[in-house]
Structure formats: C-alpha cells, structure tokens
Amino acid sequence: MSKYLHFFTFLLFVTLHFFHGNAQNVTAQEHTILLQLKNYWSSLTSITHWIPSSDHCTWPEITCTDGWVTKLEIINNTLGETIPTFICDLKNLSYIDLHLNFIPGSFPVVLYNCSNLEYLDLQQNYLVGRIPDDINRLSPRLQVLNLSGNNFTGDIPASIGSFPELKSLQLSSNLFNGSIPSEIGNLSNLEELNLNFNPFLPQEIPPGFTKLKKLRNLWMYITNLVGEIPESVGNLSALEVLDFSENGLSGSIPNSLFLLKNLTTVYLFKNRLWGPIPQAVEAFNLEVIDLSNNxxxxxxxxxxxxxxxLTGLALFFNQLSGEVPIGIGRLPSLTNIGLWSNNLTGELPPDFGLYSRLERFQVSSNHFVGTLPKNLCANKVLIGVVVFDNNLTGELPNSLGNCDSLEVVRVYGNRFSGNIPGGLWTSLKLDTLMMSDNLFTGQLPDTVGPNLSLLEIHNNQFSGEIPAGISSWKNLRVFEASNNLLTGKIPQELTVLPLLSSILLDGNQLSGNLPSTIISWKSLTNLNLSRNQLSGEIPAVIGFLPDLVYLDLSANNFSRSIPSEIGLLRLSSLNLSSNQLSGRIPGEFENAVYDRSFRNNPRLCASNPALGLSSCQAAPARKSNKLSSHLIAAISSISAVAFLVVFVYIILIFKANRRRKSDLESTWKFTSFQRLNFTESTILSGLTENNIIGRGGSGTVFRIPINRSGAYVAVKRIWNNVKLDQKLENEFLSEVQILGTIRHSNIVKLLCCISSQNSKLLVYEYMENHSLDRWLGGKNRQSTISGSVHQVILDWPKRLQIAIGAAQGLSYMHHDCSPSIIHRDVKSSNVLLDSEFNAKIADFGLARMLIKHGEPDMMSSVAGSFGYIAPEHAHTRRVNEKIDVYSFGVILLELVTGREAHDGDKMSSLAEWAWRHVIEGRPIVEVMDEDIKEPHYLDEISSVFKLGVLCTGKLPSKRPTMKEVLQILLQYSHSSLHREEKMNRNEYDVAPLLQNSKPERKLEADDSV
Structure with a gap:
C-alpha cells in the first residue's frame, strides 16, 4: 500500500512541477510580448515603466488573473500606431480598452485572432473606412463593442448581428452614410444600442429592432430616421431610455410607448410628429419626457x-391646448418644466414648487391667466422663472423676494401690477430681470444683487428719482427703463458704471443737465434719452465714447450748438430733433442720410438743403469791440497760466518717463517677426488709458501711433500684472508661434511681441475700419481714413468682398498650412477690415495646430462664442476644420440679413432660424437686410444665404470645406456681365447641395433659462 502511496505522491509532484514550470514559461512569454508591444508603440511615452526587471502584472495598464494577462487598458493617451498582429499572442486577453487615442487606419482585423475577447473599446480614435463584412470573425464571446467617435463610413454590415452574447453596441459619432441593418435585432442579449450622430441614408426604424427583448437603452439621435414610430415599439419590454430626437419621424406617438413599465426617459424632440399625446400612461418610472419641437x-x-x-417635462414648441392638469404641480420630483410656445389656457396649477425642488419654470408664450403660483421658490432652489407673453395678473409672489438661488426672471408682456418684492431686487445670483410691458409701480431700489447684468423695466409705472445708490450696481450692462414716470436729474452716480452697453430712459420726466462724466461709459453702444425734459448743452465728451452707435436725445430742451466732437462717432442712428439747438451742424452730418436727425430745431443751420434746415449765413458782426478786448484779455491770462502748468507737467512727465524707460528696457524682451519702423519704447510709452480701443476676456487692446504721419499699430496686452502659470504661458507661445509664421493678405499680421514676466504684448497691424460686427445690425456706418470721416453704406459688393476675403484667410489656414490650423473662434468681431474693406482674420488666442499623431490632445475645452459654436463641439472634445466652416456660415447669414448670430427670432439663434426659413420654403428676399435689396443682386444674395445655411448644417460631414466655400463665393467677384453669364451657366450652384436636406438645428431658445 505504501508503494502505491509513494508512487502517486511522486506523480503528483512531477505534475505540479511540470505545470509550475509551464506557467513560469508562459508568464515569461507574456512579459516578452508586452515589452515587444512597448517597442512597437514607440509613440506611447507614458509606458516607460514597462521595463524587463519589473512584474508586468503590477503595471497599471495590465490586469492579470491567476497570473495570465486578461486586460489591457491604455486610455486617453498618445497611442498613434496601429494594433500589431502579435497582440493576440496574449492567449487569455479578454478585455481591450484603447479609447481616446490616435490609432489610424482601418478596422484592426488582427483582433480576429483574440479568441477570448469579450470587451473591445476603440472609441475616439482615427479609424476610417468601412466596418468589414466579416466582423463576425471576432470572438463569439464578445459582450461589448464600442467603435464610437471614429470615421467609419458606408453601411453597418449585417454580420454585426451575429454575436450571441453581445450586450452593448456603440457606433455613435461616425460618418456612416449607408443603411442600418435589421439584423441587429438578432442580438438577443443586447442591452444598449447607440447609433447617435450619423448621416445614415433616410430609412424607417428597422423592424427587427422590436425583437430586442432585453434592450434597455436605444439611442438614435440624428440618424435620419423617417416614417412612423411603429406600434410594435411596445414589444421592447425592458426598454428604459428611448432617444429618437432630431430626425424626420412623422405620424402620431404610438399608444404602446407609454405603456412600457420600465421606461424612464423619452426623447422625441425635433421631429414632425403630430396628433395627440397618448392619454393612457403606465410607465410610472418615467423621469424625463421631451416631446418638444413637434x-x-x-x-x-x-x-x-x-x-x-418625473424630473423634467418638455413640451414646448407644439400646438397643445387646454389647461395644465392640476396634479402636475404636485409631482414630488419635478425640477424642470418647459411648456412655452403652445396654446395652453386657464390658470397655472397653484402648487408648482410646493412639493418639489423646482429649478426651472418656463411657460411663456401661451394664454395663461390668473396669478403666478406663490410657492415657486418654496424649496429655495429656483433658478429661473420665464412666463412672458401671457395674460397673468396680480403681484409677483413674495416667495420670489426670498429666493437667493434665482438667476433669471422674465415676466414681461403680462398684466402684473403692484410693487416688486424687495428681496427680488437684491437676490444674490440674479443676472437677468426683465419686467417690461406690465403695470408695476414703486421706485427703483438703492441696491441690487451683485450679479445683476440686465434690467429691463420699460412700459411700466415706476416713479421717483433714479437713486444715487445706483453707483453700486457694478455689473449692470443693460438698463432699459423707457416709458415710466421717473423724475429728477440723471445722477452722476449712473455714469460710474463702466460695463453699461445700453441705456434707454426715453419717455420719462427726467430734467436737468446731462452729466459730463459720461466719458466713463467706454462700453456704451446705445443711448436713448428722448422725450424727457433735459436741458443745457450736449456734453462734448459724448463724442469720445468709442463704441456708441445709437444716439437719441430728441424731444428735450437741449440748447446751444451741437458739439463738433459728436462728428467723431460712428453712428448708425442719430436723432437730435425737437430741441432748442442752434448754430451749424457738424460737417460730418451734412448728408441726406441724416435728413431726419435735426428736425424742429429752428436755429440750426446747414449747407446742405436736403436736411431741411435753414442755410448758414456769415457770422454776425461783433456787438462790442470793448467786449471783444475784455474777452481777449481774459483768454490770454488763462492761456498763460495754462501754459505754465503744462510746462511744469511736461518736465515732470519727462523725468518719470526717463526712469520708466530705463526700467522697462531692462525687463522687457522684444521679438520682431519682420522689419519694423518703430521701437520698443514707442509701444511701451503708448500703453495709456486714452489709447484703449477695446477690452476682452483675454486682455486690453490699444491703438498706438508710431510716427507723425498718422500710422498706427494695434497692441493686445494680455494677463497684465499676473505671473502666468505654465498653461497660460503655453497658450501665449502657441499664439506667437502660429501668427509669427503666417504670411497671408487675409490674415492679420503679427509684427512683433514684447514680453515680460508679468505682461505680454502682441503688436499687430492696425485695421482702420475695425471689426465686421460694428458694421452689421445697423445702417450707414462711418469710415475713418487718414484722419477724415466718410459716410459709408455697407452695400452688397462690399459685403461679398468681405466674405471672400475672410474665406480666403480661413481656406489658407485649413488647406495651405502644414499642419492645418483651426481658429476655433471665428465670428464677425474677429473679421477685421482695412481702409478699403478688405477682410483679415484676427484673434488667434484660441487657434491651435491640428493634433498630430503621437501628440497629446490639448483641445479638451469648448471654445467659441454663443451663436457661432458648431453643435458637435459641445458634444465632443475632438475638433476639426468643420467647426470653423459652421462659424463662417453664421457670418454669411449675418452679411445677408444684418442680424446678429444670436438673433434669429425670439426663440432661436440665427442659424436655426435660417434653416427653418429655407425648409418652410419662404422667400429669401424677406430676410435680406434693407441696405442690400438691389434687384440685380437678389439671386446672388439668395445663393449666399443658402450657402450659409449649408455651412451651418448639423452634421459636419454635410458641410463643405472652406476651399469649396471659397470657390462658390469667387464666382460672384467679377463684373455684372460675368456674374450674369456665370449664373446662366449655374456654376457652383449650391441648390443641389441643399436638396433632400432636413432641418438640423440645435435649439438655443430665447426663453430658456
């Protein structure tokens, strides 16, 4: 017996020794494979810790199970090579996650050899081409396949429906332009299906999808779905999330949808659905319902x-009628409700906010009556109240006066009355308060909340004086209080608010002089003080407000002459009529454009009879030589004293500048990019308050003279008095490196840079006509050339010239630079104009080189400006040239319509509004700016409008390149004869590009919080 025992013991020992030795051999083999992988992926600098002397199972990117390598994770890194064939020599590898890298090429068929693969994530790489028809050669054990965020095209192959254990299939954000196979319905274990954001051929919801009994999440946002939602959608018994938003679905919502008991989220917004919402609902787990824009x-x-x-209910932009069910106001989880732009009637349920933590309450543009629910802010988390354009009455509820979370209140266009709750004025986070067109009474408060930026209270019955405490309203940008009962003087305290851009106080009972301290209104663009009782002289300093474009002082009691300094302004609109002004009008206004600007001032005169004023005569003889001699003596005395003061001041300044120059020369670094006709000291000495022409988020811009002949440069000073951290230092260096090498007639020229430890200066060529945005949205701007002011109308040929110039600059950046440059903040304020209205692209503070293989992606933040940002830029950190194409398309729409990027209508941005206008088949001539409606340009302007619509398409793949855009625009740059001839040949016609297009717009509704 003992013999057998010894024999089996020996056999067991030999067996264990054999397997142990074999395991050691396999471990060593896998270690070698991983080191080989490291050498192959040479761009992957983050795996330097993969060294022969360490245990590979301890490496963060590697997971071992029982000593075998089972998981490989290299995420958000610099991997820029293909996947090698020997990766599947790791025989037990079941989990591969390489997302957010730069892997190029076609689908890696080498992974067919990974026989144990269960999890494959290659999302957000640079894979291209078609998914192979034999993709089912991947392991049949596959449970997760994620290929989102690549550049795959064509059809999704039918063979993808052959994985018996697949639970998650993610194919969103690619360029699939073929069909969706119904065979996906054969994935009996599928729980998640994401096909979002792909330009598929128009097709109905594949019928096989309704066989997916285990499907929990179905995402098909922007996938070109058409037809009706089938009643068989009710077969998806496990469904929790359904997203069919922004497609072309039509018909009614099937009754079976809201009978799915597990359903939590329904997104059907922006389709063409009609008919009633199903009345029977058994999906009591619903958390979000969005049926808007149907x-x-x-x-x-x-x-x-x-x-x-239910936490969110969005039914806006429909044609719903009747009353809101009273119980909706009592839902305990409701945080957001959006019912605006319907035909709803009756009173609002009184319990809104009482039982839930309501954050956003938006019911504008309906026919509601009665009072506003008094408990909206009962739980102290309310962010926005948007109820404008209804028939609501009574006072604002007191709960709004004790609601520190409020940011937006828009109650205009109702019949509210009474005083404003005191606490509402001073709410700590309140940014926007719009209460116009009501019957409110009371006086303006001494203090308001520290963040109040926009205050609109026109057409009410507010009374009393503008309080002296208004000086504490530091963040106020818009103050519109027209047509009230305000009295007293305009206080000097109002003039200390530096951020004011719009002041409308017309139609009140204000009196007294206009303070000369208004010179501090550096950001003011719109000033309307008409129909008051103001008197005295018009302050000359009003002519030094750099951004003022609208000025209305009509129907007051202003007297004496019009200050000549007003002629320095670039005014789109001027009205000084119905005052007591006298003397000659400034020469800049001797123009028929201003024929309505000076009416009912009997003592005003002009040389141009078209203005309807009396003709100016020679100055009358002096009444008294004695008076003249006294006046001369007084002037001489004053001049002598002034000369002495100025002389002493100059000496002191000279000494200070000598010391300052000595200090500066030792601390500033001067880098020139070309031959210059000015010195470093010229720039540094010009950094004065009087030379400031603009301020922005990244710095201050100066206009500095460089010689006596009237030449200027523009200097951008950034991050003043702050030591830069490494990130900001890199951004500065990036901007300098890019701009310093660019030589193109349509890109603003960087002349030099001057830097110190705490301040950076970029010196550019100066553009006499500033930026395009100053010439749009208004009429008849003025151009300052060589010191003189000329009246200029931005007609269509000039606008087309600007569009072509800007397109040439962007096309050069995208197609002729190596590597390509993406601007990322294209907008009308970054299109600068020289004295001949030639356009140049400016402000590359956000521009970056396209990421090259093997370099880290630094574009994680969303850049751009509201109204110009491409929709995909908000969804993914990856960017390409098509985001600039989108922004340029918005500029084309601005040039045609004269509207601003955010100003489509009260419910949408310009791009969205333009899409809707085209899809509805309305005449384009209706939207053209009045200044360009000349008959022989109408066809041309219409084509440019369509081109703008094409450039702002939702899908990047459907937008043209900047080179294609430039080709289309250049056809219109010749004479009228050539233009007519080309249009007859229909060259570069954009109409075919717009065929079969559907509205692809992202709502930026004007009444959203």
Missing part, C-alpha cells in the same frame, strides 16, 4: 399626474 395637438394627459418620479 406639431403635437390636443391636451396634456391627466395620467402625467401619476408620474411621481
């Missing part, structure tokens, strides 16, 4: 009152 009719279902888990 054509739904009927009433809001009463069964919505039973949705106790």
């Amino acid at each position: 054509s739904l009719t009927g009433t809001i279902p009463h069964d919505f009152e039973k949705l106790t888990k």
Whole structure:
C-alpha cells in the first residue's frame, strides 16, 4: 500500500512541477510580448515603466488573473500606431480598452485572432473606412463593442448581428452614410444600442429592432430616421431610455410607448410628429419626457399626474391646448418644466414648487391667466422663472423676494401690477430681470444683487428719482427703463458704471443737465434719452465714447450748438430733433442720410438743403469791440497760466518717463517677426488709458501711433500684472508661434511681441475700419481714413468682398498650412477690415495646430462664442476644420440679413432660424437686410444665404470645406456681365447641395433659462 502511496505522491509532484514550470514559461512569454508591444508603440511615452526587471502584472495598464494577462487598458493617451498582429499572442486577453487615442487606419482585423475577447473599446480614435463584412470573425464571446467617435463610413454590415452574447453596441459619432441593418435585432442579449450622430441614408426604424427583448437603452439621435414610430415599439419590454430626437419621424406617438413599465426617459424632440399625446400612461418610472419641437395637438394627459418620479417635462414648441392638469404641480420630483410656445389656457396649477425642488419654470408664450403660483421658490432652489407673453395678473409672489438661488426672471408682456418684492431686487445670483410691458409701480431700489447684468423695466409705472445708490450696481450692462414716470436729474452716480452697453430712459420726466462724466461709459453702444425734459448743452465728451452707435436725445430742451466732437462717432442712428439747438451742424452730418436727425430745431443751420434746415449765413458782426478786448484779455491770462502748468507737467512727465524707460528696457524682451519702423519704447510709452480701443476676456487692446504721419499699430496686452502659470504661458507661445509664421493678405499680421514676466504684448497691424460686427445690425456706418470721416453704406459688393476675403484667410489656414490650423473662434468681431474693406482674420488666442499623431490632445475645452459654436463641439472634445466652416456660415447669414448670430427670432439663434426659413420654403428676399435689396443682386444674395445655411448644417460631414466655400463665393467677384453669364451657366450652384436636406438645428431658445 505504501508503494502505491509513494508512487502517486511522486506523480503528483512531477505534475505540479511540470505545470509550475509551464506557467513560469508562459508568464515569461507574456512579459516578452508586452515589452515587444512597448517597442512597437514607440509613440506611447507614458509606458516607460514597462521595463524587463519589473512584474508586468503590477503595471497599471495590465490586469492579470491567476497570473495570465486578461486586460489591457491604455486610455486617453498618445497611442498613434496601429494594433500589431502579435497582440493576440496574449492567449487569455479578454478585455481591450484603447479609447481616446490616435490609432489610424482601418478596422484592426488582427483582433480576429483574440479568441477570448469579450470587451473591445476603440472609441475616439482615427479609424476610417468601412466596418468589414466579416466582423463576425471576432470572438463569439464578445459582450461589448464600442467603435464610437471614429470615421467609419458606408453601411453597418449585417454580420454585426451575429454575436450571441453581445450586450452593448456603440457606433455613435461616425460618418456612416449607408443603411442600418435589421439584423441587429438578432442580438438577443443586447442591452444598449447607440447609433447617435450619423448621416445614415433616410430609412424607417428597422423592424427587427422590436425583437430586442432585453434592450434597455436605444439611442438614435440624428440618424435620419423617417416614417412612423411603429406600434410594435411596445414589444421592447425592458426598454428604459428611448432617444429618437432630431430626425424626420412623422405620424402620431404610438399608444404602446407609454405603456412600457420600465421606461424612464423619452426623447422625441425635433421631429414632425403630430396628433395627440397618448392619454393612457403606465410607465410610472418615467423621469424625463421631451416631446418638444413637434406639431403635437390636443391636451396634456391627466395620467402625467401619476408620474411621481418625473424630473423634467418638455413640451414646448407644439400646438397643445387646454389647461395644465392640476396634479402636475404636485409631482414630488419635478425640477424642470418647459411648456412655452403652445396654446395652453386657464390658470397655472397653484402648487408648482410646493412639493418639489423646482429649478426651472418656463411657460411663456401661451394664454395663461390668473396669478403666478406663490410657492415657486418654496424649496429655495429656483433658478429661473420665464412666463412672458401671457395674460397673468396680480403681484409677483413674495416667495420670489426670498429666493437667493434665482438667476433669471422674465415676466414681461403680462398684466402684473403692484410693487416688486424687495428681496427680488437684491437676490444674490440674479443676472437677468426683465419686467417690461406690465403695470408695476414703486421706485427703483438703492441696491441690487451683485450679479445683476440686465434690467429691463420699460412700459411700466415706476416713479421717483433714479437713486444715487445706483453707483453700486457694478455689473449692470443693460438698463432699459423707457416709458415710466421717473423724475429728477440723471445722477452722476449712473455714469460710474463702466460695463453699461445700453441705456434707454426715453419717455420719462427726467430734467436737468446731462452729466459730463459720461466719458466713463467706454462700453456704451446705445443711448436713448428722448422725450424727457433735459436741458443745457450736449456734453462734448459724448463724442469720445468709442463704441456708441445709437444716439437719441430728441424731444428735450437741449440748447446751444451741437458739439463738433459728436462728428467723431460712428453712428448708425442719430436723432437730435425737437430741441432748442442752434448754430451749424457738424460737417460730418451734412448728408441726406441724416435728413431726419435735426428736425424742429429752428436755429440750426446747414449747407446742405436736403436736411431741411435753414442755410448758414456769415457770422454776425461783433456787438462790442470793448467786449471783444475784455474777452481777449481774459483768454490770454488763462492761456498763460495754462501754459505754465503744462510746462511744469511736461518736465515732470519727462523725468518719470526717463526712469520708466530705463526700467522697462531692462525687463522687457522684444521679438520682431519682420522689419519694423518703430521701437520698443514707442509701444511701451503708448500703453495709456486714452489709447484703449477695446477690452476682452483675454486682455486690453490699444491703438498706438508710431510716427507723425498718422500710422498706427494695434497692441493686445494680455494677463497684465499676473505671473502666468505654465498653461497660460503655453497658450501665449502657441499664439506667437502660429501668427509669427503666417504670411497671408487675409490674415492679420503679427509684427512683433514684447514680453515680460508679468505682461505680454502682441503688436499687430492696425485695421482702420475695425471689426465686421460694428458694421452689421445697423445702417450707414462711418469710415475713418487718414484722419477724415466718410459716410459709408455697407452695400452688397462690399459685403461679398468681405466674405471672400475672410474665406480666403480661413481656406489658407485649413488647406495651405502644414499642419492645418483651426481658429476655433471665428465670428464677425474677429473679421477685421482695412481702409478699403478688405477682410483679415484676427484673434488667434484660441487657434491651435491640428493634433498630430503621437501628440497629446490639448483641445479638451469648448471654445467659441454663443451663436457661432458648431453643435458637435459641445458634444465632443475632438475638433476639426468643420467647426470653423459652421462659424463662417453664421457670418454669411449675418452679411445677408444684418442680424446678429444670436438673433434669429425670439426663440432661436440665427442659424436655426435660417434653416427653418429655407425648409418652410419662404422667400429669401424677406430676410435680406434693407441696405442690400438691389434687384440685380437678389439671386446672388439668395445663393449666399443658402450657402450659409449649408455651412451651418448639423452634421459636419454635410458641410463643405472652406476651399469649396471659397470657390462658390469667387464666382460672384467679377463684373455684372460675368456674374450674369456665370449664373446662366449655374456654376457652383449650391441648390443641389441643399436638396433632400432636413432641418438640423440645435435649439438655443430665447426663453430658456
């Protein structure tokens, strides 16, 4: 017996020794494979810790199970090579995650050899081409396949429906332009399906999808779906999230949808659905319902009152009618409700906010009556109240006066009355307060909340004086209080608010002089003080407000002459009529454009009879030589004293400048990019307050003279008096490196840079006509050339010239620079104009080189300006040239319409509004700026409008390149004869590009919080 025992013991020992030795061999082999992988992925600098002397199972990117390598994770890194064939020599590798890298080439078929693969994530790489038809050769054990955020095209192959264990299939944000296979319905274990953001061919919802009994999440946002939602959607018994938003679906919402008991989220917004919302609801787990932007009719279902888990209800932009079910106001989880732009009637449910932590309450543009629910802010988390354009009455509820969370209140266009709750004025986070067109009474407060930026209270019955405490309203940018009962003087305290851009106080009972301290209104663009009782002289300093474009002082009692300094302004609109002004009008206004600007001032005169003023005569003889001699003596005395003061001041300044120059020369570094006709000291001595022409988030811009002949440069000073951290230092260096090498007639020229430890100066060529945005949105701007002022109308040929110039600059950046440059903040204020209205692209503070393979992606933040930002830029950190194409398209729409980027209508941005206008088939001539409606340009302008619409398409793949855009624009740059001839040949016609297009717009609704 003992013999057998010894034999089996020996056999067991030999067996264990064999497997141990074999395991050691395999471990060593896998270690070698991983080191080989490191050498192959030479761009991957983050795995330097993969060294022969360390245990590979301790490396963060590697997971081992029982000593075998089972998981490989290299995420958000610099991997820029393909996947090698020997990776599958790791026989037990079941999990591969390489997302957010730069892997190039086609789908890696080498992974077919990974026989144990269960998890494959290659999202956000640079894979291209088609997904192979034999993709089912991947391991049949595959459970997760994520290929989102690449550049795959064509069809999704039918073979993708052959994975029996697949649970998650993610194919969003690619360039698939073929069909979606119904065979996906064969994935019996599928729980997640994401096909978002792909330009598929128009097709109905594949019928096979309704076989997916285990499907929990179905995302098909922007996938070109058409037809109706089938009633069989009710077969998806496990469905929790359904997103069919922004497609072309039509018909009614199937009754079976809201009978799915597990359903939590429904997104059907921006389709063409019509008919009533199903009234029977059994999906009591619903948390979010968004059916906005359709054509739904009927009433809001009463069964919505039973949705106790509902947090968000969006039904805006429909044709719903009837009353809001009273129980919706009692839903305990409701945080956001959006019902605006319907035909809803009756009173609002009184319990809104009482039982839930309501954050956003938006019910504007309906027919509601009665009072505003008094408990909206009962739980102290309310952010916005948007109820404008209804028939609401009574006072604002007191709860709004004790609501420190409020940021936006928009209640204009109702019949509210009474005083404003005191605490509302001083709410700590309140930014926007719009209460116009009501019956409010009371006086303006001494103090308001520290963040109040926009205050609109026109067409009410506010009375009393503008309080002296208004000086504490430091962040106020817009103050519109027209047509009230305000009295007293305009206080000097109002003039200390530096951020004011718009002041409308017309139609009140204000009196006294206009303070000369208004010189501090450096950001003011719009000043309307008409129909008051103001008197005295018009202050000359008003002519030094750099951004003023609208000035209305009509129907007051201003007297004496019009200050000549007003002629320095670039005014789009001027009205000084119905005053007591006298003397000659400034020569800059001797123009028929201003024929309505000076009416009813009997003592005003002009040389131009078209203005309707009396003709100026020679100055009358002096009444008294004695008076003249006294006047001369007084002037001489004053001049002598002034000369002495100035002389002493100059000496002191000279000494200070000598010391300052000595200090500066020792601390500033001067880098020139070309031959210059000025010195470093010229720039540094010009950094004075009087030379400031603009301020922005990244710095201050100066206009500095460089010689006596009237030449200027523009100097951008950034991060003044702050030592830069490494990130900001890199941004500065990036801007300098890019601009210093660019030589193109349509890109603003960087002449030099001057830097110190705490301040950076970029010196550019100066553009006499400033930026394009100053010439749009208004009429008849003025051009300052060589010291003289000329009246200029921005007609269509000039606008087309500007569009072509800007397109040439961007096309050069995208197609002729190596590597390509993406601007990322293209907008009309970054298109500068020289004295001949030639356009140049400016402000590359956000521009970056396109990421090269093997370099880290530093574009994680969303850059750009509201109204110009491409929709995909908000969804992914990856950017390409198409975001600039989108922004340029917005500029084309601005040039045609004269509107601003955010100003489509009260519900949408310019790009969205333009899409809707085209899709609805309305005449384009309706939207053209009045200044350019010349008959022989109408066809040309229409084509440019369509081009702008094409450039602002939702899908980047459908937008043209800047080179294509430039080709289309250049056809119009010849004479009228050539233009007519080309249009007859229909060269570069954009109409075919717009065929079969559907509205692709992202809502930026004007009444959203």
